[in-house]
Amino acid sequence: MSFDQAQVAGLIRKIGSADQLLAKAYIDGTLFVDEKNQHAIDSLKKSGLLRIAEQSDEFRLTTDIKRLIDRLLLRNPRYRQNTSIAKMIGNIADDIDAYRAALEQNEQDEANYHLEQIDDSLYESLEMLENSLSVMFTAITSQFGFVNSLSSKIRENERALSYAQQLVKELSIINTKDCYEWISCWAAPTELSGKVIRFIDQYKSIVVRLVSIVDRMKTLLFTLRLQEQTANRTRAMAQFLKKHPEWQPREWCDESEVPALLKRNKGLVFNTGINTKKSSQQDELIQLIQELKRQSNPIKPLDTQRDAIPVDSSETEGIEYCSDYYEAQIEDLFSLAIEKQGHKVSALQYRQTAELQIKPELWLDIVFAKYCCMQQRFKQTLDIEMDGQDLPDFNGNQLITEIWLRRAR
Amino acid sequence: MFKHVTESLLSGQFICPTAFPDAFDYLSKAENFSKVDAFLSQLDRELCVLEGEEIYYAAYAQIDNDNRSQIKEAFSEIRSQLRPVVEWMDMVMTAMGQDMPIRARDEIRMHKLLKMIELEPSLCEQMNRLTQTALFKTSKTTINDQLSWILQKLEQCGYLVKPNPQGGLYIVTGKMNYLHQIIAFLNDAEDLELDKQANRDENQQQGLFS
Numbered sequence: 041m042s043f044d045q046a047q048v049a050g051l052i053r054k055i056g057s058a059d060q061l062l063a064k065a066y067i068d069g070t071l072f073v074d075e076k077n078q079h080a081i082d083s084l085k086k087s088g089l090l091r092i093a094e095q096s097d098e099f100r101l102t103t104d105i106k107r108l109i110d111r112l113l114l115r116n117p118r119y120r121q122n123t124s125i126a127k128m129i130g131n132i133a134d135d136i137d138a139y140r141a142a143l144e145q146n147e148q149d150e151a152n153y154h155l156e157q158i159d160d161s162l163y164e165s166l167e168m169l170e171n172s173l174s175v176m177f178t179a180i181t182s183q184f185g186f187v188n189s190l191s192s193k194i195r196e197n198e199r200a201l202s203y204a205q206q207l208v209k210e211l212s213i214i215n216t217k218d219c220y221e222w223i224s225c226w227a228a229p230t231e232l233s234g235k236v237i238r239f240i241d242q243y244k245s246i247v248v249r250l251v252s253i254v255d256r257m258k259t260l261l262f263t264l265r266l267q268e269q270t271a272n273r274t275r276a277m278a279q280f281l282k283k284h285p286e287w288q289p290r291e292w293c294d295e296s297e298v299p300a301l302l303k304r305n306k307g308l309v310f311n312t313g314i315n316t317k318k319s320s321q322q323d324e325l326i327q328l329i330q331e332l333k334r335q336s337n338p339i340k341p342l343d344t345q346r347d348a349i350p351v352d353s354s355e356t357e358g359i360e361y362c363s364d365y366y367e368a369q370i371e372d373l374f375s376l377a378i379e380k381q382g383h384k385v386s387a388l389q390y391r392q393t394a395e396l397q398i399k400p401e402l403w404l405d406i407v408f409a410k411y412c413c414m415q416q417r418f419k420q421t422l423d424i425e426m427d428g429q430d431l432p433d434f435n436g437n438q439l440i441t442e443i444w445l446r447r448a449r
Numbered sequence: 450m451f452k453h454v455t456e457s458l459l460s461g462q463f464i465c466p467t468a469f470p471d472a473f474d475y476l477s478k479a480e481n482f483s484k485v486d487a488f489l490s491q492l493d494r495e496l497c498v499l500e501g502e503e504i505y506y507a508a509y510a511q512i513d514n515d516n517r518s519q520i521k522e523a524f525s526e527i528r529s530q531l532r533p534v535v536e537w538m539d540m541v542m543t544a545m546g547q548d549m550p551i552r553a554r555d556e557i558r559m560h561k562l563l564k565m566i567e568l569e570p571s572l573c574e575q576m577n578r579l580t581q582t583a584l585f586k587t588s589k590t591t592i593n594d595q596l597s598w599i600l601q602k603l604e605q606c607g608y609l610v611k612p613n614p615q616g617g618l619y620i621v622t623g624k625m626n627y628l629h630q631i632i633a634f635l636n637d638a639e640d641l642e643l644d645k646q647a648n649r650d651e652n653q654q655q656g657l658f659s
Contacts, residue, residue, distance in 0.1 A: 299634060301631065
């Protein structure tokens with residue numbers, strides 16, 4: 041076994057012997073030093089597998105090993121890569137210059153080394169792009185399923201679209217015609233030209249797929265925005281209907297031009313008679329009649345002779361929306377508490393300032409009841425504190441003498 | 450399948466992948482679409498596709514004095530359902546904490562929804578209010594019974610389907626998307642300014658927390 045081989049085997053052995061520690065660091069994010077793992081952690085740190093986190097006794101996986109696990113287990117897929125194509129081309133150009141120089145000086149080992157570097161760089165950049173494309177494709181087909189809310193989906197779609205558009209721009213830096221010309225004018229060795237041509241072929245296919253992904257992302261973004269508009273409109277309609285209990289849509293079907301959306305009919309009711317003259321149906325018909333005769337509770341025919349019922353023909357009138365004065369006052373009190381960050385607002389003080397003609401006990405009762413009825417997300421914005429005396433015999437019950445409201449931090 | 454599709458369309462159903470998967474597949478083929486459309490045209494009707502959606506329904510090709518009352522009746526049904534169904538959608542969105550609209554193919558799991566409503570007194574109150582509206586009117590008092598009743602009613606009205614009669618899973622049908630389009634139409638036609646209202650609410654909400 042060569043020295044290099046032994047070094048690689050040693051590193052892999054080290055990873056294997058610390059499997060539990062490394063897995064814990066990957067899943068939990070951090071490892072803490074204790075008496076038992078001190079030695080192992082030091083050794084892993086020395087090998088570049090762990091790094092110190094914020095505290096000196098806290099360790100994390102190094103980015104290289106974390107990314108390696110991410111990629112091998114297809115976890116935490118990311119489509120955003122550091123795709124600086126110009127930088128990548130610059131690196132490869134340097135390697136190619138070094139390769140040419142080694143060839144001209146007939147240093148075969150050195151030339152092989154540089155050729156391997158070129159191969160790695162080309163493969164790495166293509167793999168990175170392929171990976172990025174595949175994650176973006178999955179994101180589109182699952183409608184950005186890694187986030188739940190519509191607003192997050194829209195945000196992710198916008199970010200992915202901007203990244204993909206930037207990538208298309210970056211990739212346009214590579215001019216395939218120039219690459220072919222460069223290979224032919226220099227008479228590059230077949231090992232190198234083969235690699236470059238393979239790269240160009242794959243690159244072309246990536247660009248075509250990427251352009252189609254950009255189009256699909258735009259369409260999806262449009263669809264998601266339409267859904268957002270529909271959701272907002274539904275919410276606004278619900279609010280509108282609450283504010284206007286008297287509102288009814290106009291009778292659009294009386295218009296001379298009925299809107300296309302409303303040309304629907306309520307639906308036909310299909311009642312079919314029996315052709316008694318058709319001999320093929322007679323057996324079934326006889327069976328039906330006999331079955332009806334056997335019925336213990338025969339169906340009563342409709343009473344067509346019933347008395348007429350008077351219809352109330354008085355016109356319906358709209359009623360004024362009545363707002364509750366004290367509900368409005370409580371809303372003001374809550375708004376005041378939200379506005380005055382860091383200060384407690386007293387419910388009794390408010391009652392006095394607003395000169396409310398209501399008994400203080402009743403006022404405190406309705407403030408507390410209103411607070412209890414608030415939706416959880418609003419409750420989270422307001423902290424409530426109460427002064428009071430415990431009532432005898434009833435554990436936990438209080439006679440409330442004051443309510444303090446404060447904006448939650 | 451032709452008979453089933455045409456009968457469903459003529460009886461006022463919306464053919465969507467949720468409620469009528471086989472009929473939907475049938476109509477998705479261009480030749481079947483033309484065949485059904487040609488048949489409906491003999492009855493002064495046409496096969497329509499809901500704008501931007503994959504939902505089919507039948508509508509009158511021309512309006513005349515003979516069919517105007519039919520159209521009015523269909524619109525009256527939607528008018529009477531608009532208020533309770535919109536309030537129900539608003540309640541479900543609040544209960545589930547979702548910013549997505551309720552649309553065809555969405556799943557409503559009764560037990561999950563019930564759990565979320567029971568946790569929130571304001572939603573329980575909203576349920577009580579809903580069961581006082583004409584569409585969902587009932588004397589049932591427990592939230593469980595009320596919710597079950599409302600879902601049954603929505604199923605009867607064609608907004609939901611229940612794949613398994615014994616289960617608690619409901620799937621939203623294309624009729625809900627039709628209702629969304631009706632809301633959009635009323636918003637434009639009656640200048641309700643709902644989109645402005647939605648933006649105002651969003652800004653106000655952000656303002657409160659900034």
